[in-house]
Amino acid sequence: MRIEIGPKDIQKRQVVIVRRDNFEKTFTKDKDTVKEIVKFLDEIQKTLFNKAKKFLNEHITTVKTFDEFKKTLEKKGGFLRACHCLEKGCEEKIKTETGATIRMIPLKKENSFSNCIHCGKKAKEVVYFAKAY
Numbered sequence: 001m002r003i004e005i006g007p008k009d010i011q012k013r014q015v016v017i018v019r020r021d022n023f024e025k026t027f028t029k030d031k032d033t034v035k036e037i038v039k040f041l042d043e044i045q046k047t048l049f050n051k052a053k054k055f056l057n058e059h060i061t062t063v064k065t066f067d068e069f070k071k072t073l074e075k076k077g078g079f080l081r082a083c084h085c086l087e088k089g090c091e092e093k094i095k096t097e098t099g100a101t102i103r104m105i106p107l108k109k110e111n112s113f114s115n116c117i118h119c120g121k122k123a124k125e126v127v128y129f130a131k132a133y
């Protein structure tokens with residue numbers, strides 16, 4: 001946020017708070033300024049967090065087959081959520097073929113997985129693949 005204090009504001013004992021996320025201007029009396037700043041910082045934090053969370057969720061695609069994996073990676077990119085066996089050789093083959101590697105194995109374990117997206121062996125985790133750019 002930006003805080004403006006001009007000669008007229010000093011006369012009126014006020015400050016102008018301009019939010020930099022939506023450019024909304026608010027005039028506050030000096031005694032309310034700190035309270036208003038805290039309120040706006042909280043609102044800005046929530047707005048930025050929700051925007052980032054929405055962006056992240058829009059860029060995660062669950063894929064069930066390796067064909068779907070390759071097509072999604074090529075057309076949409078982002079994170080591919082898929083079952084994987086966690087064998088290094090299998091991940092290497094995926095990397096060689098598509099350029100994508102495992103970027104994240106969630107701490108919160110899922111138990112709704114079946115077979116590895118690439119080799120077909122029993123999967124050990126649901127992981128997130130992505131391509132490094």
Ligand SMILES: [Zn+2]
Pocket residue numbers: 084085086087090091116117118119120121
């Ligand atoms: Zn595998």
